[in-house]
Amino acid sequence: MSIPRAASDNSPAWHSLPVADALHRLAVAAATGLSQQGAAERLEQHGRNRLPPPKRRGPCLRFALQFHNPLIYVLLAAGTVTFALGDYIDAGVIVGVVLINAVIGFVQEGKAEKALEAVSAMLASRATVLREGERHEIDASLLVPGDIVFLESGARVPADLRLLRVKNLRVNEAALTGESVPAEKRTQAVTADAAIGDRLCLAFSGTVVSFGQGQGLVVGTGQATEIGRIGLLVGATRTLATPLTRRLDQFARQITLFILVVGLLTFLYGHLVQDMPVLEIFLAVVGLAVAAIPEGLPAIVTIVLAIGTRVMARQHAIVRRLPAVETLGSVTVICSDKTGTLTRNEMTAVCVMLPAHSLEVSGAGYAPEGGFSRDGATVDAQRDEALQELARCALLCNDAQLKRSADSGWQLVGDPTEGALLTLARKAGLDPAQLAKTHPRVDEIPFESEHRFMATLHHDHTGHTAVLLKGAPERVLDLCTDDGSGQPLDRDAWQTRMHRAAGAGQRVLALARRQMPADTTALAMDDIAPRFTLLGLIGLIDPPREEAIAAVAECQRAGLRVKMITGDHAVTAAAIGRQLGLNADHALTGDMIGALDDEELRRHALDTDVFARASPEHKLRLVGALQAQGELVAMTGDGVNDAPALKAADIGVAMGFKGTDAAREAADLVLTDDNFATIARAVREGRVVFDNVKKSLLFILPTNGGEAGVILLAVFLGLALPVTAGQILWVNMITAVTLALALAFEPAEPGVMLRPPRRPGEPLITGVLAARIAYVSVLMIAVTFTVFEWELARGSSVEVARTAAVNMLVIGELVYLFNVRHFTAPALNREILTGNPVALWVSVILIVFQLLFTYAPPLQQVFHTAALDVLSWLVIVALGAGKFLAVEAEKAVLRRLQVRSM
Numbered sequence: 001m002s003i004p005r006a007a008s009d010n011s012p013a014w015h016s017l018p019v020a021d022a023l024h025r026l027a028v029a030a031a032t033g034l035s036q037q038g039a040a041e042r043l044e045q046h047g048r049n050r051l052p053p054p055k056r057r058g059p060c061l062r063f064a065l066q067f068h069n070p071l072i073y074v075l076l077a078a079g080t081v082t083f084a085l086g087d088y089i090d091a092g093v094i095v096g097v098v099l100i101n102a103v104i105g106f107v108q109e110g111k112a113e114k115a116l117e118a119v120s121a122m123l124a125s126r127a128t129v130l131r132e133g134e135r136h137e138i139d140a141s142l143l144v145p146g147d148i149v150f151l152e153s154g155a156r157v158p159a160d161l162r163l164l165r166v167k168n169l170r171v172n173e174a175a176l177t178g179e180s181v182p183a184e185k186r187t188q189a190v191t192a193d194a195a196i197g198d199r200l201c202l203a204f205s206g207t208v209v210s211f212g213q214g215q216g217l218v219v220g221t222g223q224a225t226e227i228g229r230i231g232l233l234v235g236a237t238r239t240l241a242t243p244l245t246r247r248l249d250q251f252a253r254q255i256t257l258f259i260l261v262v263g264l265l266t267f268l269y270g271h272l273v274q275d276m277p278v279l280e281i282f283l284a285v286v287g288l289a290v291a292a293i294p295e296g297l298p299a300i301v302t303i304v305l306a307i308g309t310r311v312m313a314r315q316h317a318i319v320r321r322l323p324a325v326e327t328l329g330s331v332t333v334i335c336s337d338k339t340g341t342l343t344r345n346e347m348t349a350v351c352v353m354l355p356a357h358s359l360e361v362s363g364a365g366y367a368p369e370g371g372f373s374r375d376g377a378t379v380d381a382q383r384d385e386a387l388q389e390l391a392r393c394a395l396l397c398n399d400a401q402l403k404r405s406a407d408s409g410w411q412l413v414g415d416p417t418e419g420a421l422l423t424l425a426r427k428a429g430l431d432p433a434q435l436a437k438t439h440p441r442v443d444e445i446p447f448e449s450e451h452r453f454m455a456t457l458h459h460d461h462t463g464h465t466a467v468l469l470k471g472a473p474e475r476v477l478d479l480c481t482d483d484g485s486g487q488p489l490d491r492d493a494w495q496t497r498m499h500r501a502a503g504a505g506q507r508v509l510a511l512a513r514r515q516m517p518a519d520t521t522a523l524a525m526d527d528i529a530p531r532f533t534l535l536g537l538i539g540l541i542d543p544p545r546e547e548a549i550a551a552v553a554e555c556q557r558a559g560l561r562v563k564m565i566t567g568d569h570a571v572t573a574a575a576i577g578r579q580l581g582l583n584a585d586h587a588l589t590g591d592m593i594g595a596l597d598d599e600e601l602r603r604h605a606l607d608t609d610v611f612a613r614a615s616p617e618h619k620l621r622l623v624g625a626l627q628a629q630g631e632l633v634a635m636t637g638d639g640v641n642d643a644p645a646l647k648a649a650d651i652g653v654a655m656g657f658k659g660t661d662a663a664r665e666a667a668d669l670v671l672t673d674d675n676f677a678t679i680a681r682a683v684r685e686g687r688v689v690f691d692n693v694k695k696s697l698l699f700i701l702p703t704n705g706g707e708a709g710v711i712l713l714a715v716f717l718g719l720a721l722p723v724t725a726g727q728i729l730w731v732n733m734i735t736a737v738t739l740a741l742a743l744a745f746e747p748a749e750p751g752v753m754l755r756p757p758r759r760p761g762e763p764l765i766t767g768v769l770a771a772r773i774a775y776v777s778v779l780m781i782a783v784t785f786t787v788f789e790w791e792l793a794r795g796s797s798v799e800v801a802r803t804a805a806v807n808m809l810v811i812g813e814l815v816y817l818f819n820v821r822h823f824t825a826p827a828l829n830r831e832i833l834t835g836n837p838v839a840l841w842v843s844v845i846l847i848v849f850q851l852l853f854t855y856a857p858p859l860q861q862v863f864h865t866a867a868l869d870v871l872s873w874l875v876i877v878a879l880g881a882g883k884f885l886a887v888e889a890e891k892a893v894l895r896r897l898q899v900r901s902m
Contacts, residue, residue: 014162014219015199016192022162022217026146030164030217033130033148042144049143049159049221051228067102073256127158143218151203151214160225161203161216163187168212168448170415171203174339176226177567181347181416181507182210184449195590195613196226197567211415230616230644251764259292262712270715284715287725292708294700294732301693307744308689316673317682318656324668326693327651329686330632332757334555334679335623335645337637338566338576340655342552342676343542346412347420351506351539353497354386355483361427364543366402366410366419368426381428386484388428390535393511395425395432396439397456397468399446402426417509420540421470443523451475457516457523465520469512469532473498476510480534489534498537505575506539541572544579547677552580554680559756561631565611565619565645573612582609589613593621601625619645632757636679638663653679688748690758691823694769695743699820701773703735703813706780710805713785720798722788722805727863730853731809738846739817742839746821768899772890776816779886783879784808790875799866803854807868808876810850814843815884824894827884 014022019030028034034042067076076098127140130148140158143149149161157171163185170182177183177197186200196204203209203216205225222228263285270281308325312318319325339345346365351358352372359379363370372379372387381387400414402422412419422432439458442465447454453471469476473494480489501508512532552562562582566573570587577584587610596604598621605625611618619635623645626633635642635649643666646652654667655674664670671678710722723731765773787808791801817839818827853859855867 011219011224013192014160015190015194015202017162018189019162019164019187019217022219023164026217026219028146028148028217030148032133034144034146035132039131039142039144039147042146043142046144046224047222048141050141051223063102067098143221145218145221145224147218149216149218151209151216153209153211153213155209157203157205157207157209157216159205159218160220161214162219163201163203163214163216165215166212166449167214168446169203169209169214170211172208172210173197173204174345176204176207179339179568185212185214186449193591195567196615197613255292255294259289262292262708263289266712266715274715274718276715276718281715283725284711284721287721287723287728288708288711288715290725290728292704294704301696303741304689304692304696304744308685308692312669312682312685315681315685316671316675316678317685318670318672320668320670324651326686326690327632328634328653328669328679328682329684329688329690330758331560331634331651331683331686333561333563333626333631334634334636335563335565335619335626335649336635336676336679337642338564338568338573339542340638340674341636342548342564342580343544343576345542347416347507347540348543349420349424349538349540350543351501352387352390352424353494353501353537353539354384354390355485355534355536356386358497359384359387361424363423363427364546366412366423368402368410368423370427372427386536388430389484389513390511390538391425391428391430392435392439393468393470393513393535394421394538395430395435396441396458397454397470397511398422402432417507417540421509421538424538442521445523445525445528447471451525451528453479453528455523455528457520459518463518465516465518467514467516467523467527467532469514469528470509473508473510473537476512476532477534479528479530480510480512480532481530483534483536494534494537501537501539503571503575504539504541505572506541507572509538509540511535511538541575544576545676547675549580551675551677551680552582554753555683556581558680558683558753560683561606561609563605563609563611563622565614565622567614568612570612573610577610584610587612590615590618593618598625598628602629605629606631616642616644620648623648634679636676638674642666653682684748684753687752688746691749691752692743692746694764695746695820695823696740697764698769698772698823699740699743699813699817700732700735702776702780702816703731703809705773705777706784706809706812707731709777709781710784710788713781720792721802722784723802723809724864727802727806727865730863731806731813734849734853735810735813735846738842738849739813739839742817742836742842743821745836745838747835749823750825768894775890776887779883780809780812783812783883786879787872787876791872797866799864800868800872803865804868804872804876806865807850807854807873808879810846811876811880812883814846815880816887817843819884819887819891822891824891824899826891827888 012025017025023030067073076095126137127143128135128137128150129143130136130150135150143159147159148164149158151157151161151169163169164187166185166187169185171185172182173179179197183197183200185203189201190199202219203214204227205220206227220226220228266288267281267285270276270284271278274281276284305325309319312325336342344365348364349361352361357374359372359374361370361372372381372384379387381391398418398421400412400418400422402410402412402419404410410423425432439460441456441458443457445451445453445455451471452475453469455467455469457465457467459465469479477489477491477494482489483494498508512534514527514532516527555562562580564573564577564580564582570589574584574587577587586608588604588608589611590613593601593611593614601621602625605622606629611622614622619642623633623635627650633649634651634653635645636653636655637643637646638655642654642663646654646663646666651669652667653669653671654663656664656670656672669682671682707723707728713719714721784805788801788805791804792798796804818832821827821836821839853863854865860866
């Protein structure tokens, strides 16, 4: 027997097939389901209903890859040769530095990606299935195509199902489609090209039944489900390097090539021209390589990023990968999901259309905070009888509940639309508990998609009985004869008001009332006849967060483009986009995106701010189109449907409070408050971090340049080396863990969020920054060589002269720290003592270290140093002050040229 296959590349569009055709294709009877033997055969063919575990790199490989860096190769080679020549102390210091950097990198990379595991965790664990005519509860991983599964309220859908029967079935698909309101399911087939959110005859694996019951035919399991397909997209998406890692890798290659070329030329010149012995000139070249390589740079960059991570954590942004801190400061485009990210994911009544007038409703979410206004003037809800009548209907014809807790505030139990109506009633001053006592419910007709309304029967203990009705406006208007004014219902006028609200992206509900005989105790469908009085219409929307509107404006002022990508309808998306300040005049839908080729999509991706009815593939294509245009893209989202795009973007930002595990695990950054405004703060912090990384470069590289220049000058002039390789490593490491560390705590430069984002192709070392590095390097060479030659000229030993030269290097760095705290602003200002207290503390620590280096016998033995007298210190301090003033003079020139950043 040939076993039919389920969802695959060659499978039919199950949502376009009638129920009978779907059952026939999978060779199963709806009354009996599969046999146990048939299920076992299909399980053998299709495999278990779960996703394969993701591949992981082992810890040994991850540790070994930490050494895969050109700078590290040169250092290891230098250490190996130094060890072979018997210089064990210098070799040990070199190897120690390399190992420290490797450990830091290994720990940094320790949090491996878990996106596929998170998607797998969304699959249901148990399922109720029909086999051989009997119900069985089985492990959901044993489901196979052709199984018939039962659904009930609160259950997680265990596989992709073609619905066979539904009873008031509503499924929350927000994690998959981005829609705020649960989808009302039905069994009728839809067109083959229908978007995921419009496939109402399917229930997707991983979604949750919010109301009702249903019965469905399994048409996709494991990787063949919609969530499984998204998992494959996540796994197949290449993780892009961040701008910082790309720049650092490029810099490492450039400086390695430069060091090798200069080292070779130095060796040839020293041996052939200066006639230096091979061993002596080789040791000099090793010293040159050690001096020029910024071996402390990886450590200090990691520390700067880690400090930024701590700052962002205090601002409700959790960083999962350290380079992501800086990446946010580099992005040029933020692509954001709508539901739960830019909006609250809480339906809110924003407009009340009464027979005589319309009212605006303030406040958002389920907290009953806000009120009513008309043309900007506040309205007393207690005195507006039409509003009170409508609010009573909204509260009584309702099955939802609102609960308040000290930790999480107002929480909804039930349907989001009904939650919005409850909140509206509370804003109107009604008490649910009191009204339930004075107007108890006697009977009801629950909402069903076939009749598109809900009706409840109430009495008021005084002989009055009424039916309250709420539902789709078209259906309710058909049942109304008047609007309480004594005049026949003006349907055209109400239609105009309804269409105006729908055009603003609002979902419209109609509420009506009908008086019944006092002795009525039961409600039948015959009672729902055209005898109702229309109480009014209510416009509802998932409103944008107030803070999100401000954050979008701040991002736009900072030169960032904000784009909204959602699975919601185009009209709703455009309305929300306009409220957020986005260009929503030409919103693109998923169908339009699918019809565009890559070149056309790139053009539209730049010009359009709102994208609606977008599937996971559409989001991936949009991210790729923007990246192909040279943009650095941040993608935000909270659903499973966002996970592939989150991973593909230069930085993925997930919502941590209401977001799914799949989104969080695919992202680089998780916002614990689900607030788009936090992204604006994170962008600011990212820019501060990158500024501080640049300041670290601006601090470390001139020291390396000065050390290397001193050795080059000595070789080319045929003089003794002013510093040894071990002493150079001491300077580099001791200043990297003290002075350079202080730069991680630098506050933001003025106007950090008013300048445009950095160009994606901008090199790490810009022209202005390179000029500063060269200028300071020359100053370092000059003062160091001056001290060294001065000591030798007054008869000091080589050890004393080298000790003075090392201390000159360190003092030169110490004063330069205060130069570099601001790119161009003067160092001598009122913030020199208060702006960054860490700088003062590490300066004191560094002085203590240098005194030990100079005077402690153990360190004198290891580094071949000797004690200095007072005159030596006076000369060192005087030259350091002169160097400080020289750098300040250069900054003054840059200020005159209006250069504010490097």
